[in-house]
Amino acid sequence: MSPILRDGEAHRHVGADCSAPLIRLEHVVRAYGRGAAVVTALAGVDLTITQGEFVAVVGPSGSGKSTFLNIIGCLDTPSSGRYRFKGIDTGTLDVTGRAMMRRSSIGFVFQRFHLIKRASALDNVELPLLYQSVPRGERRKSATAVLAAVGLSQRQHHTPDQLSGGQQQRVAIARALITRPDLLIADEPTGALDSVTGAEIMQLLKQLHRERGTTVVIVTHDPSVASQASRTICFTDGHIKPEHFDDAGSRT
Numbered sequence: 001m002s003p004i005l006r007d008g009e010a011h012r013h014v015g016a017d018c019s020a021p022l023i024r025l026e027h028v029v030r031a032y033g034r035g036a037a038v039v040t041a042l043a044g045v046d047l048t049i050t051q052g053e054f055v056a057v058v059g060p061s062g063s064g065k066s067t068f069l070n071i072i073g074c075l076d077t078p079s080s081g082r083y084r085f086k087g088i089d090t091g092t093l094d095v096t097g098r099a100m101m102r103r104s105s106i107g108f109v110f111q112r113f114h115l116i117k118r119a120s121a122l123d124n125v126e127l128p129l130l131y132q133s134v135p136r137g138e139r140r141k142s143a144t145a146v147l148a149a150v151g152l153s154q155r156q157h158h159t160p161d162q163l164s165g166g167q168q169q170r171v172a173i174a175r176a177l178i179t180r181p182d183l184l185i186a187d188e189p190t191g192a193l194d195s196v197t198g199a200e201i202m203q204l205l206k207q208l209h210r211e212r213g214t215t216v217v218i219v220t221h222d223p224s225v226a227s228q229a230s231r232t233i234c235f236t237d238g239h240i241k242p243e244h245f246d247d248a249g250s251r252t
């Protein structure tokens, strides 16, 4: 019944096309409300992101960045147009199908961490595996390893209020990565941190991207964060500004 095969390493959906780009939006529109009160948050977005890219999403407040993340993260669906994730037309999935897609293939990191207050770092990080019914021993082992990968081996039994902001964000990143997702989505992950801690979190994201090959899409208002991505997508009024390429075909 389950379209997900868990193999402890990568998770694949039946119907996924390995040769397809990871993310493909075709004329995606997302409108909120009706009639005169309608707000068009995304106004016909065409975009492809391939496996392994590190993409910064920038643009003024209200330009559609979070709406875009919600669509590519399968938390929301387009009002019209098509969104294909791993070649699968997400419009053909029901709520459960999208939830399974998220759990198996997508990790989320938020500005304000969203950790469970009374749970230890280990318990927070294990949570996505609990949803996948992974046995306790295996969960512990994976959570211990991924906490070590984000540099928090010494803090596994601490609760969020016993951790600094930067450490809490490391726990959130470990939680997002424990399922080995294809896509890591981060909405202003350095927005609640001081600049030094924010820079450390960026270093960590870049290192994990390099080592694991995870595709990263990160919204930021900070130009120094955006400049570290290999590609920048700029939203304005629900549209993407045209990207520029140099003579050699590289994005500028």
Ligand SMILES: Nc1ncnc2c1ncn2[C@@H]1O[C@H](COP(=O)(O)OP(=O)(O)OP(=O)(O)O)[C@@H](O)[C@H]1O
Residues within 6 Å of the ligand: 032, 033, 039, 040, 041, 059, 060, 061, 062, 063, 064, 065, 066, 067, 068
């Ligand atoms: N649930 C909603 N209902 C109605 N309008 C919404 C809703 N969510 C977002 N919008 C509107 O859609 C537009 C895009 O919002 P979005 O949250 O995507 O912007 P953003 O670029 O992430 O902004 P910020 O930088 O402030 O986070 C805005 O005009 C916003 O008011």
Ligand SMILES: [Mg+2]
Residues within 6 Å of the ligand: 065, 066, 067
């Ligand atoms: Mg936003």
